[in-house]
Every structure is written in C-alpha cells, then in structure tokens.
Amino acid sequence: MAVLVAGCGSAPNLWGDSFAPAPASNVIDTVAETPSSTSMPTMPPTATFTPAPTFTPTLTPTPSRANIERVLIISYDGMRPDAIELAPMPNLMELAKNGAYSYTSARTIDYPATSPSHASMLSGLCMEDHGVIYNRYFMYMGYSKGVDVFDLAHEAGMKTVMIVSKDKLRQLAEPETTDVFEIAYGEPAVTRAAVAQIDEGFDLMFIHFAGGDNRGHKYGWMSGEYMKVLREGDEGLGAIIVALKENGLFDTTLFIVTADHGGHDKNHIGLVIEDYRIPWIAYGPGVVQKELTLPMYTMDTGVTAAYALNLPLQPDWDGIPVYEAFGELQLRVHDGYPCKT
Numbered sequence: 001m002a003v004l005v006a007g008c009g010s011a012p013n014l015w016g017d018s019f020a021p022a023p024a025s026n027v028i029d030t031v032a033e034t035p036s037s038t039s040m041p042t043m044p045p046t047a048t049f050t051p052a053p054t055f056t057p058t059l060t061p062t063p064s065r066a067n068i069e070r071v072l073i074i075s076y077d078g079m080r081p082d083a084i085e086l087a088p089m090p091n092l093m094e095l096a097k098n099g100a101y102s103y104t105s106a107r108t109i110d111y112p113a114t115s116p117s118h119a120s121m122l123s124g125l126c127m128e129d130h131g132v133i134y135n136r137y138f139m140y141m142g143y144s145k146g147v148d149v150f151d152l153a154h155e156a157g158m159k160t161v162m163i164v165s166k167d168k169l170r171q172l173a174e175p176e177t178t179d180v181f182e183i184a185y186g187e188p189a190v191t192r193a194a195v196a197q198i199d200e201g202f203d204l205m206f207i208h209f210a211g212g213d214n215r216g217h218k219y220g221w222m223s224g225e226y227m228k229v230l231r232e233g234d235e236g237l238g239a240i241i242v243a244l245k246e247n248g249l250f251d252t253t254l255f256i257v258t259a260d261h262g263g264h265d266k267n268h269i270g271l272v273i274e275d276y277r278i279p280w281i282a283y284g285p286g287v288v289q290k291e292l293t294l295p296m297y298t299m300d301t302g303v304t305a306a307y308a309l310n311l312p313l314q315p316d317w318d319g320i321p322v323y324e325a326f327g328e329l330q331l332r333v334h335d336g337y338p339c340k341t
C-alpha cells in the first residue's frame, strides 16, 4: 500500500509555526553533535539553522515489497531537485539517502503546469488521455479520465485520502473515490491535516505542499523565500514521519516524494530543462538504496503506487512501475517521451 504523510510537532519552531526538530532520540548518527536536549535553540528567524532530520534509518534488514501496507505520495509543488540539498530539506534528504532517488533522470509532461502534471502523476496517463488540459479550475471539464490508482484503491476497499493546497486539484480524482478530500493553505495547515488523517489510518494518501510554487512565482525559483518554504515543507515531512511512527505505521508505509514541475526565474512554462525536471524519491519496505538513472516520467508515480499496493496495472497506462526502486528487473523502460502532447 502507499501512504503520503505530514504532521506537526508540539514545540515552537524557528519560522513561527508549530513544527519542531525531532527530539534527540530520533536524531541520527550523522547529526550526533546536536545537543541532546529536546529544547529548541533560541535563534532568530533569520538564522541559518539546519533542522535535524526527524527520520531514523531502518536498522533491521530491509523487508520486502510485500510488507508495504499503504502508500503516501507527497508532491512539493514546483520543487526542483537541486533545491533539496540547498534549502536544505534534511528529512527528505534522509529518505533519499536511505531509499531510491532520482535528481536528474525524472521529468514531467511537455506542459509543465500544476493541474495537467498532477493529473498525469496520479493517473499514470498522458495529458491527452486524462483530459485535464487546463491549469485552471474548470469543473465543467470533468475529473481526470481513465482508471487511476485512487479508483482502483477505492474499489479494493482501501481508504483514500487527498490533502491539497490548491482547490483546482479537486479535478484530479472523483469525490466518489476519495474518502477524504481536504484543502489546506500553507505548509503548517497541510501538515496538521495530514497528521490528523494519519491518526485515523489510511491506505493511499496524496499530500500536496504548494509553498514552493507560490514563492517561486512571487520571489523567484531558488530564491531565499523559495528555499525557506521548502524547509517548512520539510518540517512537515518530519512531523508526518513522527506521526506514522507514533501510530506504528512507518515501517509498512511506502513513501513516494516528487513534484509536478520545477521552475526558473519566476515561472515554469517550459522554456528550460529546469522547468521539466522533477525529483523522485522512494522509501519504504523493499526499496533499495540507489540512485535511479533510467528515464522516468511523472506518470510512473501513480503506476508505481498501484504496483506497490498490488492493484491491477492498466494496459492503457503510459507510466511504468519503477521496478528498479525495489531492486527488481526493470521489465519495461521508456523509449522516449511517451505522450503526444
């Protein structure tokens, strides 16, 4: 199963929300110099403090993919792969370091816009097939077409959850197949909503953090404000991880963390590769530690989630499961861009 998670801590954080670095017991060896106190350093908001990762690497032998009970897909809107370490995003970096990741070989569709790209991410289909061709909330256009992982999971009796930061993402899946659909604005609110859903339990969850895109359009991609909100989103990831652990769900959850597009200057309209290139990070049972180098497309995300949940792969899907992430033979590979548009 696949799970997307977000959460929030109880201590005040450096940026005025409720996130907090992990307590010392969760701090990994690489940050052993971190003070063992659980109190927060009292640094001004402008300090360049790097929060400690809340993630603790699995010390037991990696279980197999069969141990996946839920899937969590997290999309950081507009997050460029090369921003992850620059921001930095220590919790996400820990997932990548202990999982399978691509910072260079994954890209989105030729129209690198939020709604069409997210529809491809979750449906496994090219834009011409899912029909979400506008980056606007045109409800008369209907929901993303085709059989997607949310349809399949709901049909199989699984609990499906979507927490998004833009109301236009309602078009990604029909209300009938999303047991929970919430819109939350701002990284802390998204995190709180995600943690509440983790406490309730889920089988497939999609979490959407919008801050990177919002700040990119306003201040510029890779600007200080852009990096700052990515750090806030990473604090959210840390809280999500803590919530999963507290509920005994972490060890059986597959994470897929990605983005809908990148960006440059103050836009992402497809002028340069930085607009198209996306990060793709998997962590969870059966996922091997490696850098993924085969060509990947955003359609692979929903397809891989379905594969991990043992749901029937659809013959018309344009995405391919990322078998390589599980150390399995990559049965099929993309032979060039799979879409017409």
Ligand SMILES: [Zn+2]
Binding pocket: 077, 078, 113, 114, 115, 213, 260, 261
């Ligand atoms: Zn976007």
